[in-house]
Amino acid sequence: MIENKPLLRRAAAMVLAGVARAITGVRPIWQGCTPSKRQRIYFANHASHGDFILLSTCLLPEERERTRAVAGADYWRKTRIRHVLARDLLNTVLVERNWVEREQDPMVIMLNALEDGHSLIIFPEGTRNMTDEPLLRFRSGLYNLAFARPDVELVPCWIENMSRVLPKGAFLPVPLLCRVIFGAPVELSPAEDRHAFLDRARQALLELNPEHQRSLNHG
Amino acid sequence: MAETIWLFLGLLGILTAASAVATMLSWKSTRKGDVLPSTLANLNSRIKAWWIMIATISIAFLFGKGGVILLFAFVSFAALREYVTLTHTRRGDHWILLGMFLVIIPVQYYLLWIEWYGMFSIFVPVYCFLAMPALTAISGDTERFLERVSEQQWGIMLSVYCLSHVPALLTLPIPGFEGKGLLLIAFLIATVQGSDVLQYVFGKLFGRNKVAPKISPSKTWEGLIGGVISASLLGAALYWLTPFTPLQAGLMAGLACIMGFFGGLVASAIKRDRGVKDWGHMIEGHGGMLDRADSLVFAAPIFFHMVRYFWT
Numbered sequence: 436m437i438e439n440k441p442l443l444r445r446a447a448a449m450v451l452a453g454v455a456r457a458i459t460g461v462r463p464i465w466q467g468c469t470p471s472k473r474q475r476i477y478f479a480n481h482a483s484h485g486d487f488i489l490l491s492t493c494l495l496p497e498e499r500e501r502t503r504a505v506a507g508a509d510y511w512r513k514t515r516i517r518h519v520l521a522r523d524l525l526n527t528v529l530v531e532r533n534w535v536e537r538e539q540d541p542m543v544i545m546l547n548a549l550e551d552g553h554s555l556i557i558f559p560e561g562t563r564n565m566t567d568e569p570l571l572r573f574r575s576g577l578y579n580l581a582f583a584r585p586d587v588e589l590v591p592c593w594i595e596n597m598s599r600v601l602p603k604g605a606f607l608p609v610p611l612l613c614r615v616i617f618g619a620p621v622e623l624s625p626a627e628d629r630h631a632f633l634d635r636a637r638q639a640l641l642e643l644n645p646e647h648q649r650s651l652n653h654g
Numbered sequence: 655m656a657e658t659i660w661l662f663l664g665l666l667g668i669l670t671a672a673s674a675v676a677t678m679l680s681w682k683s684t685r686k687g688d689v690l691p692s693t694l695a696n697l698n699s700r701i702k703a704w705w706i707m708i709a710t711i712s713i714a715f716l717f718g719k720g721g722v723i724l725l726f727a728f729v730s731f732a733a734l735r736e737y738v739t740l741t742h743t744r745r746g747d748h749w750i751l752l753g754m755f756l757v758i759i760p761v762q763y764y765l766l767w768i769e770w771y772g773m774f775s776i777f778v779p780v781y782c783f784l785a786m787p788a789l790t791a792i793s794g795d796t797e798r799f800l801e802r803v804s805e806q807q808w809g810i811m812l813s814v815y816c817l818s819h820v821p822a823l824l825t826l827p828i829p830g831f832e833g834k835g836l837l838l839i840a841f842l843i844a845t846v847q848g849s850d851v852l853q854y855v856f857g858k859l860f861g862r863n864k865v866a867p868k869i870s871p872s873k874t875w876e877g878l879i880g881g882v883i884s885a886s887l888l889g890a891a892l893y894w895l896t897p898f899t900p901l902q903a904g905l906m907a908g909l910a911c912i913m914g915f916f917g918g919l920v921a922s923a924i925k926r927d928r929g930v931k932d933w934g935h936m937i938e939g940h941g942g943m944l945d946r947a948d949s950l951v952f953a954a955p956i957f958f959h960m961v962r963y964f965w966t
Contacts (some may be wrong), residue, residue: 460735460934460935460936462935596739599743602745602748605748607752607756609738609748609751609752609755610731610735610755611735611738611739612735612736612739612934649929
């Protein structure tokens with residue numbers, strides 16, 4: 436049973452990528468970097484369950500295979516179906532978001548996954564953004580990862596339109612064209628503190644948003 | 655049918671000639687310099703896309719009525735998706751948007767399949783016209799209500815209602831022309847798309863005076879007049895596909911091409927308003943589905959009703 440799982444995951448990943456393409460016609464825009472097989476942490480804006488599927492669809496097949504999304508354990512362990520989906524099909528890295536009750540340190544789990552050679556997709560806002568703000572404040576996990584693994588590239592990825600395709604609470608996706616815009620990797624400077632780094636990373640992601648650029652152009 | 659074979663061979667000949675000319679031009683220019691000029695690279699990908707489009711249409715024609723209806727249902731889907739992507743939507747619109755794709759497109763094309771003309775012609779402009787704002791109002795979100803509702807209506811009218819008039823030509827009972835509806839569709843597509851190509855060619859060769867400089871830098875009077883006249887001649891030459899006389903065929907083609915020009919102009923105005931160059935990237939070299947279909951959107955309903963009024 437166990438040895439079948441990679442095959443099952445690969446099949447699931449292929450099907451999901453196909454569905455994502457058919458519905459959203461998703462295109463990657465490599466604005467600040469190029470597709471690469473280097474170990475990376477992709478950090479993106481988050482408003483929909485479809486986000487990480489869309490992002491991984493844009494990656495090279497080999498890179499997609501070793502890239503895992505970090506997701507909230509409290510949500511994905513809530514029901515048996517969700518747990519099976521997250522663990523066996525989507526191959527997510529589940530971390531507990533609740534400070535008080537958690538048994539395992541999220542940092543340890545994420546660093547273990549990096550240690551195993553995986554690339555990660557993380558959503559530094561910590562939850563799906565339901566506000567009218569384009570991007571929420573970043574949680575500190577991104578900083579801790581950058582500090583612990585300076586050798587891994589941190590790539591900002593702006594996911595466009597997915598919140599309209601599959602908003603929170605919706606079950607069926609509306610077909611709209613989506614793009615994922617990959618920016619230049621963000622590096623932690625030697626003297627930079629947590630706040631400054633998180634602000635800078637957030638700004639780097641925000642600047643990839645075409646609407647943000649449009650509003651700058653129009654004053 | 656002999657006509658189908660002649661049409662097919664003719665298209666094959668034109669595409670082969672176009673590919674040969676483009677290959678020769680590319681070969682000449684790469685021999686001198688090392689980079690292909692962007693116009694030429696674009697021409698190459700446009701011609702390549704034409705091969706794929708003509709192959710797709712031919713396959714759909716092989717399957718007859720069902721194939722053509724499915725093909726245009728897909729064109730409507732792709733066009734509507736490009737359109738809605740550029741509009742302002744809110745969370746409360748989710749169900750309406752889903753309905754546009756999952757209910758309105760299938761129902762409109764199903765009505766064509768069962769040839770219920772009365773319902774086909776009013777389903778969108780009466781029932782959907784009233785149901786969509788009603789459902790949006792029930793969702794309770796009034797922010798930019800008028801704008802959202804109008805944009806949805808426009809999208810459905812352009813991408814679904816107008817476009818569905820192309821396969822609707824199959825349902826017209828033209829005396830003495832029974833069972834040849836596919837040829838009439840081929841005539842419409844060939845003249846309207848031919849006019850687009852000819853306008854592009856005349857514009858590139860002789861274009862000086864812009865028709866609407868604020869909307870589109872590539873639409874010139876020289877291109878328009880040259881394109882429409884030559885496409886009308888093309889239509890007259892293709893009269894054997896239609897129930898028309900050569901003169902009638904030329905006039906109908908001319909009318910369709912002028913409508914097609916306005917379709918392209920309106921599409922350009924929308925794109926300019928939204929600050930994009932193309933509707934999408936589905937068809938390489940051309941842009942999105944709507945970049946290719948915008949002229950058909952305007953030409954098809956008028957062509958359909960002219961034929962329906964004068965020939966049935």
